[in-house]
Amino acid sequence: MKYTDKLRAMCRPAAAVIAASLLFAACDNDEETEKRGPGPDPEPETELSFACDVTDITASSARVIVSPTDGYTGYYYFDVMEKTEFETQYADNLQVLADRFEAMVQETADRYIEAGQVSSIEELMESAIASQGIADYEYQTLNPLTDYCVWACGVDLQGKVTSDISVIKEFTTLDVEHSGMTFDIA
Known part of the structure; x- marks a missing residue:
């Protein structure tokens, strides 16, 4: 060979x-x-669509129901903010709002972990901050006759924003109901 x-x-x-x-x-x-x-x-979604309904509006409260559309099954976050605050502080730079959200999550996680209430930021996100599917929350400390907006974005369990932030609904709270009672003080 x-x-x-x-x-x-x-x-x-x-x-x-x-x-x-x-x-x-x-x-x-x-x-x-x-x-x-x-x-x-896969890259994170950059733009998500949400359906939003605001019901049971009073002078100081409103029930907000949010659901992602287009088959999105991941985590998201939504909140209510006075419309003037959103327009003056965040509308021109949504990254500031994303940074504010991420800092709030980290601060909250640090406090809860230190207090022994959760063991990780992921546990806090999954149990108390992030939503999946249809989410329903009643806001109870709103101001009368005030314009509000509901904003939402995709998030991950590390508390990071994973999509664009979008305003998904606007509403106005009602005036305070007056009782019509009068008093004569002598």
């Missing part, structure tokens, strides 16, 4: 092992791709 024939004879079994390993790795990778979908890890 020539030297090159000997080399080929020794390399063939090694080549078969390498080919089998690559095939196995490719099959394993296809299984992972099926679980997460084709291509690289």
Whole structure:
């Protein structure tokens, strides 16, 4: 046998092992791709759509019901803010609002973890801050005759904003009901 024939004879079994390993790795990778979908890890949503309904509006309270649309099943956050505050402080730079939200989450998590009420920021987000599916909350400390807006965005369990922030609804609280009672003081 020539030297090159000997080399080929020794390399063939090694080549078969390498080919089998690559095939196995490719099959394993296809299984992972099926679980997460084709291509690289998906980028976070940049724009989400929400349905929002505001009911039971009084002078100091309102019930807000929010639900993501377009099949979004991840976590999101929503809140109510006075419309003038939103317009003057955040409308021109929504990143400031995102940064404020993320700082609030971190501060809250630090306090709750220190107090032993939660063990991680993820636990706090999942149990008290982030929402999934249809969320329903009654705001009870609103001001009478004030314009409010409901804003929402996608979030992850580390307390980071993962989408654009959008105003999804506006409403105005009612005037305080006066009893009509009069008193004569003598």
